[in-house]
Amino acid sequence: MFLTDIRKEFYDVVVNQRVALFVSSDVDALCACKILQALFHCDHVQYTLVPVTGWQDLGTAFLEHKEQIKLLIKQDDDLGIPAYDDIFRDEEEDAEDSGNESDSNSEPSGKRTRFDEGAVERRIERQRAKREWEARRREILFDYEQYEYHGTSSAMVIFELSWVMTKDTKDMLWWAIIGLADQWVHDKITHMKYVTDIATLQRHVSRHSHHNEDEENSLSIDCMRICFEYDLRLSLYQHWSLYESICNSCYTTSSFKLWSMHGQKKLQEFLADMGLPLKQVRQKFNSMDISIKENLRDVIEESSNKYGMKDIRIQTFSVHFGFKNKFLAGDVVHAAAALLENVEKEENPSDNFIRALDSLSRYAKLSLSTAPERYTPAGVPDLSTLHRSKLDQLHCGIELAKKKLIAIQQTVASCICTNLILSQGPFLYCCLMEGTPDVKLFSKTLALTLLCKYLLKSFVRSTRNKRCKLLPLIMTAPMDVEKGTVIVLGIPPESETSDKKNFFGRAFEKAAESTGSRTLHDNFDTFVIELKTEDRSKFLDALITLLS
Amino acid sequence: MDPSEVEFLAEKEMVTIISNFSLDKMYLIGGDLGPFNPGLPVNVPLWLALNLKQRQKCRIVPPEWMDVEKLEEIREQERKEETFTPIPNPHYMELTKLLLNHASDNIPKADEIRTLVKDIWDTRVAKLRLSADSFISQLEAHAKLDNLTLMEINTTRTFLLDSLNSMYKLRASLQPQPAAKGHHY
Numbered sequence: 001m002f003l004t005d006i007r008k009e010f011y012d013v014v015v016n017q018r019v020a021l022f023v024s025s026d027v028d029a030l031c032a033c034k035i036l037q038a039l040f041h042c043d044h045v046q047y048t049l050v051p052v053t054g055w056q057d058l059g060t061a062f063l064e065h066k067e068q069i070k071l072l073i074k075q076d077d078d079l080g081i082p083a084y085d086d087i088f089r090d091e092e093e094d095a096e097d098s099g100n101e102s103d104s105n106s107e108p109s110g111k112r113t114r115f116d117e118g119a120v121e122r123r124i125e126r127q128r129a130k131r132e133w134e135a136r137r138r139e140i141l142f143d144y145e146q147y148e149y150h151g152t153s154s155a156m157v158i159f160e161l162s163w164v165m166t167k168d169t170k171d172m173l174w175w176a177i178i179g180l181a182d183q184w185v186h187d188k189i190t191h192m193k194y195v196t197d198i199a200t201l202q203r204h205v206s207r208h209s210h211h212n213e214d215e216e217n218s219l220s221i222d223c224m225r226i227c228f229e230y231d232l233r234l235s236l237y238q239h240w241s242l243y244e245s246i247c248n249s250c251y252t253t254s255s256f257k258l259w260s261m262h263g264q265k266k267l268q269e270f271l272a273d274m275g276l277p278l279k280q281v282r283q284k285f286n287s288m289d290i291s292i293k294e295n296l297r298d299v300i301e302e303s304s305n306k307y308g309m310k311d312i313r314i315q316t317f318s319v320h321f322g323f324k325n326k327f328l329a330g331d332v333v334h335a336a337a338a339l340l341e342n343v344e345k346e347e348n349p350s351d352n353f354i355r356a357l358d359s360l361s362r363y364a365k366l367s368l369s370t371a372p373e374r375y376t377p378a379g380v381p382d383l384s385t386l387h388r389s390k391l392d393q394l395h396c397g398i399e400l401a402k403k404k405l406i407a408i409q410q411t412v413a414s415c416i417c418t419n420l421i422l423s424q425g426p427f428l429y430c431c432l433m434e435g436t437p438d439v440k441l442f443s444k445t446l447a448l449t450l451l452c453k454y455l456l457k458s459f460v461r462s463t464r465n466k467r468c469k470l471l472p473l474i475m476t477a478p479m480d481v482e483k484g485t486v487i488v489l490g491i492p493p494e495s496e497t498s499d500k501k502n503f504f505g506r507a508f509e510k511a512a513e514s515t516g517s518r519t520l521h522d523n524f525d526t527f528v529i530e531l532k533t534e535d536r537s538k539f540l541d542a543l544i545t546l547l548s
Numbered sequence: 549m550d551p552s553e554v555e556f557l558a559e560k561e562m563v564t565i566i567s568n569f570s571l572d573k574m575y576l577i578g579g580d581l582g583p584f585n586p587g588l589p590v591n592v593p594l595w596l597a598l599n600l601k602q603r604q605k606c607r608i609v610p611p612e613w614m615d616v617e618k619l620e621e622i623r624e625q626e627r628k629e630e631t632f633t634p635i636p637n638p639h640y641m642e643l644t645k646l647l648l649n650h651a652s653d654n655i656p657k658a659d660e661i662r663t664l665v666k667d668i669w670d671t672r673v674a675k676l677r678l679s680a681d682s683f684i685s686q687l688e689a690h691a692k693l694d695n696l697t698l699m700e701i702n703t704t705r706t707f708l709l710d711s712l713n714s715m716y717k718l719r720a721s722l723q724p725q726p727a728a729k730g731h732h733y
Contacts (some may be wrong), residue, residue, distance in 0.1 A: 042604055169604060220652040220655075220659050222659075223653050518555050
């Protein structure tokens with residue numbers, strides 16, 4: 001469904017009906033879902049929340065609910081959309097035909113009937129025009145589906161909707177910020193787009209926070225404060241030690257080449273250059289000396305310029321509530337993604353989904369309330385109503401994210417040191433074998449995507465071969481041992497001016513067709529597929545011939 | 549009575565809100581609710597104010613007494629006097645709790661107000677305990693306490709009544725049995 005006015009054509013229609021909300025498994029979709037949930041709560045809209053992991057899931061869930069509900073909303077990351085008129089005829093479309101309406105952010109359903117009317121001559125004329133039009137349409141759709149890339153974050157789109165209805169709150173703004181940060185962390189949008197979107201959000205943030213600074217009417221400490229930060233590009237550094245964060249963030253490890261001895265030495269030099277004693281740097285960030293923490297960002301920026309890291313700082317936002325809860329947007333993204341793809345315990349995906357969703361809300365009602373809920377006979381208030389479970393989820397997510405980042409860095413280091421990345425001609429190829437440590441973590445899309453991107457960035461730094469630096473990377477990792485499948489993921493080449501368009505979706509489909517490999521193109525991201533292990537080699541050969 | 553029942557009764561208090569929607573006058577069994585116009589203040593009962601606030605349809609205006617200086621004065625007075633001082637609102641405790649939990653962004657200096665109200669409460673409840681203690685130990689027959697709020701009474705109600713009942717039973721069992729009438733020895 002293509003929309004021009006999201007409020008009239010979408011929200012006003014939806015608000016009086018029962019809604020099924022299908023949400024895909026990534027952090028941006030989760031954030032958009034939370035904003036919609038908050039809007040629905042305000043307006044007493046009944047809804048059912050269904051997490052989906054791929055097209056098949058969506059289909060089954062749709063069929064299950066088909067009897068009861070007429071209108072569906074699916075959230076997904078944005079895919080680029082060509083002009084409306086080039087694809088569809090405006091008149092005479094059958095509304096009943098596609099009972100599955102998606103919001104403006106997904107692919108066209110492609111099912112439209114058109115009626116031909118008129119006399120024979122006109123009919124012939126029309127048929128000729130129709131054939132031309134069909135040909136053009138096929139071309140456009142092919143172009144459209146050939147490259148996959150991401151547009152505006154869906155959380156931001158829904159936030160704009162709530163702003164238009166003046167129902168936006170700080171919580172919703174924070175979720176929109178997390179949605180945008182997710183796109184940046186998982187490298188889905190270009191830097192220009194990220195900076196433009198940050199500027200848009202900054203306007204909203206300043207609108208919401210003009211109360212905070214007033215001396216006379218200062219806000220309660222429990223209220224949420226969102227601030228713009230020009231903070232360091234070190235993942236999770238405020239919840240970890242500075243040293244660990246530097247060793248496990250993609251930007252710093254690839255710049256220093258921390259998998260080599262030479263790189264380790266450079267890191268020590270870097271720390272010495274900044275005047276940070278090793279003991280301090282290895283401590284938990286919150287326990288570091290105040291005098292060091294004060295100018296940390298500027299000191300690090302200065303030193304990193306000397307070591308060739310010009311962009312160590314990035315624009316982002318942080319949230320602050322209560323006395324000890326401070327989180328950067330990137331931290332929350334890592335935590336939620338780690339919770340979503342938790343492989344530690346044998347939990348089903350919907351439990352993980354709910355846990356990740358919970359980690360995004362912040363209500364941990366500390367009852368410092370002065371009217372106690374229960375009374376003991378002596379009249380002493382009973383403070384056992386401390387309820388912290390949702391913030392705990394966030395902290396749990398942060399711990400999982402730390403483990404994930406460490407695993408990624410170790411895998412990257414071992415891949416580079418053991419030369420596991422091979423050039424196959426038109427692309428680089430890396431295969432994670434069964435026994436690799438933490439390989440279970442990489443059977444999931446988000447984790448594998450992060451690994452791929454970090455690996456490519458590091459590889460580009462480590463190789464001397466100029467040609468190899470411009471190649472895309474394909475990675476395979478075991479997905480399901482019993483079914484004997486591997487997950488295959490392809491990412492575009494690493495470059496400064498990359499527009500992040502990914503053509504592997506189509507390429508994978510064609511290669512699978514031509515070799516008859518058993519593949520499953522189920523994921524919403526078309527550049528990720530599941531493949532039977534036995535078919536792996538012929539699939540790769542087909543890809544090589546296809547892409548060269 | 550349960551504290552939650554007392555809180556429920558407190559929700560009938562009127563507060564001022566500034567709505568952002570418009571609605572004609574509502575006629576409810578308990579009374580009329582004035583017409584709502586965006587940007588204009590209107591008096592509504594607390595339960596409605598909280599509901600509207602949670603649906604982001606209004607902004608709550610803090611009551612006049614919910615102000616740092618006024619509360620500081622009241623606290624000082626309470627600490628000086630032996631008896632209970634009159635307080636601005638018979639449901640000050642419940643109002644504070646509800647408003648600060650749901651609408652703390654509309655109330656300036658919310659943290660200080662929370663602390664001040666808690667101090668006032670502590671002082672009053674301490675006085676109540678002292679007086680209950682002396683009442684029981686000196687075996688008084690009746691007592692009079694002014695300016696107590698329902699919530700404070702509720703804290704001692706069960707304990708006081710139960711303990712008086714127990715004391716009565718204990719005393720009754722100490723008395724010698726009265727001679728039955730009509731028996732001549």
